[in-house]
Each structure stands twice: as C-alpha cells, then as structure tokens.
Amino acid sequence: MKAASIVEFVRDTYKTDEFIPLHAPTFNGNEKEYVLETIESTFVSSVGKFVDDFERKIEVYTGTAKAVATVNGTAALHTALYMAGVQRGDLVITQALTFVATCNALYHMGADPIFVDVSPLSLGLCPKAVEEYLDEFAVLTEQGCTHKQTGQRIKAVVPMHTFGHPVELNELVAVCAKWQLSLVEDAAESLGSFYKGKHTGTIGEFGAVSFNGNKIITTGGGGMVLCRTQELGLRTKHVTTTAKVPHPYEFFHDEPGFNYRMPNLNAALGCAQMEVLEGYLSKKRHLAMLYQDLFNNTDFQFIVEPDYACSNYWLNAVMCPDEQTRDEVLAVTNKAGVMTRPIWQLMSRLPMFENALRGDLTHSEFIEKHLVNLPSTPI
Template structure:
C-alpha cells in the first residue's frame, strides 16, 4: 500500500484520538446512567416496567408509526414481524442475498424458505426492476397469490434490508408488492434515523423490524422492535412476545404457542436515553461522512458510498467501494494491521451452508460487490 494509505490510517486515528479505532462503539453521553440507576433502585429491571412502555411510545413517535413493540433483539423482531404479517411454513420470502444472516434465519424460524434476489449498486438493497424481471421469469399469479413455477410454493412476502442505513427504493418495491400480491416487511435493523422521500424507514411495510444491538446507531444493549400502523397486528405481536399469556390477576392461561421475547425494563431505560440523543447522533454521523469524503478523495481506486437519491441516510456504517485495481483482503489486512478496524460485507446468503439450496435469482451484482465493499470506523463523536 502506498503512502496515501498510511496517511489515511493516521488521520482516522487522529480523528478518534486512539491508536486502535474500533468499527463501531456505543456512545453514552445522555441520561443513560440516571435511567438505568432508577430501574435498579426501584427493582423494575425485568420485562415489566414504565421504561418499556415509554420506549415503545417514544420510538413510535420518532419513526412516525402508530405502534412499536419492544423485544429482546432485532432477529426476534423480524421473526415476529414475518409471523404477524401472515408468512407461513413452506412459503417463500424474497430477500436480498446481501444481508446479515438474521434476515434468512428469522424466515427459517417460521419454516418458510428464503428466496434470494439481487441488489442495486446505487442503494446496496433490493433492486425493484430486477425483482420484477425475476418474478416474470419464475412466477405465476393465481387466485391473488404468487406461485413459484419451479417449486410450486406460494411466494408470500418481500423483505428489503436497508444496508448500512441506506434506504432502498421503497415506493417502487411497494408497487411490485401490490402488483404481485406480496406483503412488504421491512428489515429496518440498520436504518433507525433514515428517511425515504421524507418518511422514516420502517413505515412503508405492513410491519417492520428494528435492531438496537450494541453496534447500532442507538443501543439498548441487546434489543429490537416491531413497527406497524396496524393496531391489531401490534396487539398480536405484543401478546405472542409475552408467552401468549391471557391477562389475569393470578391465573396462568396461555392461548397459543408464544415466545419469551420481551425487552427488559432496564434495557428499555437505556433505549429511552439513547433515543433522546438521536438528532445529535445523526448530525455526528453526517459530520463523519464529510470527514471521510475529504479523506478518501486522494485514494486511487476508492469511492465513499453516499446516500441514494431521494433519501436521508443515518450513515450507520461508513462504506468504501473498491475498484478492480485493489484487492479487498489486502486493503483489509493493511487497515487492521495499522490500527483501523475494518471488515468486509457479509458473506452472501447463497454461499452459506444452511441456505445454499434456496431458490435464487441472478445474483451477479451481489457477487461483484462482495469483492469490493469495506466498512471502516463509524462511531459518532461529540461535535
């Protein structure tokens, strides 16, 4: 690597004032300690407490949806989102092969089958045009249902994932879903604080899922939430994530198979404090993007990925796109050896053993991007 790359790592370490810069750390400079201490002192630390209710209300308000249901992690949120959206065992679900494994895992928990489709280079998420072309090639609409002619299974839903916080072309995907009788379920795990044409991600699908893992833009330690504008779906989601227990002063009656997925109050307290700082986090993220834009400019063969047209991204993870003159693993080795933690994009789902036999479209864009995408340190700093 040339001297420009050494200068690149030097400037990043100077920006963060660290000899080793992690990829993404949680940032606590609000009322986190105050709220968590309140939970401990009052004894309300588990899955019942005022902070759970407050966090759900604050989150719904922030994202512009009617209801939010807090759960223990983003994978659980997506599992329940798919279930309440009507996805059933032995049905197929369109999703990008370029995603974190949770998207495919959550689908599999239901007994449904991931069906992998390609992405757009301009969003890194599902390409609506390619999706429709694939549907025309393998799909057959009968009785208001889309069938896969090759497998005979119903294709029930589309799950776009907003990669690194960058919104996909949601309106175009909505049109595809309406045309082919598909349910839109957003995997908004990475996109809290991101907007498509002025509307928050997670508000376009029938139901959506958000993550608050320790590396997300805000964290509850571990946690997630289901978002929806449908009160009935929200009530059902809350019921089955609390073991499907029928409310009663003392009886233990459960009316169906449920899940012990509720977010503890102590985690929700952390989330309340973090959510209060979201405007600052977004501002800090966008400042960081400006810093990287200047820093990347002299590097040959490198482009900083920027938010797609018609979107406002949270820039959860800063992303470099390499051209064919650079070897991804050589760049990763250099950055990590020089104190700048960096990682590649996820291994595409169709390469992984559990999903290698799943149906798929042409995935040439994903297979090309896997060789080119690198994430670099993205922790927001106080301005």
C-alpha cells in the same frame, strides 16, 4: 490512494493512537441514572415503565402506529414475518447481500429464501430485479403468488436497508401490490434513516429495528417491531408476550406465542439513548462527509445516500477499485489497530442456504468483492 493514508486519516479524525473499533456504543446522557432507577425499583425484567416509554419514544420518532419492543432484532424480524402470515414451506424474496440474521429468521420459521440482486444505488434489494424474477418464475393462483417450478407460495418480500441506506420502497410497494405479497422491512441498521420523508420500517406492513451494541443507539440487546396499524400492533404485543390474556391472577394463553419481551433494564438504556439520537445522527453525517472528501478524486468510491433518502450513515463504506486493493486495505488497517471489515459473504454461499432459489446476483457479487466498512462511531 494507499491503505496507509486511510489509517492516518482515521487516527487524525479520532485523535487517538489506541485501537479504533468499527462502531462502539456511546454513553454520555442519562443512561446510568435510568438504569440505576430500574435496579432500585426491582422491575428489571419484562414489566416496568421504561418499556412503555421506549415504545412511545420510537413511535413518536418514526411515526409508526405502534412499536413493540423485543429482546433483539432477530426476534423483531421473526415476529414481523409471523405477523405478516409467513408459514412453514413458504418462499420469501430477500437479498443475498445481507447479515445472516435476515435469513436465520426465515429458517427458524421453516420458510425458504429466494435470493435476488441488490441495487448499486442503495446496496439493498432491487425492485427491478424482484419484478424480473417474478415475471419469469411466478404466477398468481388461488393461493396467491406461486413459484412455477416448486409450487410453493411466495408470501413476502424482505428488503434490508444496508448500512442504513434506504432501498427504493415505492417501487417495491408497487411490485408487492401487483403480486399480492407482504412487504416486511428489515430496518435493523436504519434507525434515523428516512425515505422521501418517511422513516424506514414504517412503509411496509411491518418493520424490524435492532438495538444491538453496535447499532446507532443501543439497549445492550434489543429490537422493535414497527406496525402499520394500531390493531396489528396490539396483536403483535400480545403474541410477543406469550399470548397471555390479561387477568388479575389467572394464567390463560389463547394461542401459541413468543417470550420476546424486552427487559425493563434494557429499555431504560434505550430511553436515555433516544434523548441523544439526533446528536449522534448529526455527528455521523459529519463523519460521512469527511470520508467523502477523503475519497474524492481517487479510485475509491465512498458510498453516499441515495438522492431520494436521508441516511443515518450507520456504517461508512467504500468501494475499492479491485479485490486485491480491498484485501490490502483490510490487512493494513487491521494490523495498524484500525478496525475495518469486508461486507458479509453472500448468503447464497453459506452452507445452510447454498441450495436456495436465486436470480442473477451480479451486483451483489461485485459489491462483496470490493466493499470495505470503515470506523463509524460518532465523534
């Protein structure tokens, strides 16, 4: 298959000769009505009915005990890690094949990543690779899971559901239980994805979702912490709202907190987007099947959901036969006004994380050199 054939297919599918973005927001519901209502109410900041409504809608949809809205996905992940007990000087196992926000949240907590390989099945953190790393480099001590060489506590495991494809969560839960580790799901890309019938972000102790402009639904900027229990959720809400103790007029804060509250204006947009989420998911699944048909019987491999999962197909992706072909596809498509992107450079290659601890990254390195993301806006 030639790169030009991909351009032709995408243009035929989207029925336009204009520039085709990778993933654009879609507004065809009550977005204008709800945002205007917010403006007219004057409650455009952190207080207003839409924040509560949006949290409830996410709780009902995902089945989480408590959802807490935040200003963006990175803030949600930072909060989730904080609530899971990650502290300065701790180590956290995660994948090198991820968006930089995963590691930025760790960096700003003063924690250090341990990079472990991903599974070719899910493109996310591989449970077997995590267990092998721990068997070789970790030991259980009085302080918990401890790295043999550095003496640092290994506190948590953070898988990222890459492009919305759920990782093998049951296996990760078992590894975490064995090694006394907290499981925090980076579910930034996976709203609408289910692992064996359970929504991503609800199986670990905490999950973090993003509503950035390029996600499956958007609040402009925004995120959500999914909490496993009501008790954890109420404390998370308290921490993200500057830890202010309720009072008719006094300002008293009982612990250090974050000002991570989602504005009501953004939540209004989110409420309208949630009303059409199921339609988006259906359209995205249809688009993914069209891509799958395109690449059948070629030397390209379209990335499909694992057989244990139902993915939202947030970003469609294809594995090219070699690095040269990948580069050709990227060059030809982008020159033709069809936006495609390579997967992220491995976190272990970035200057701020190049000295981090790591295991074998064979699969991550292969995917980095072969994968291309394709236009994925629902149509």
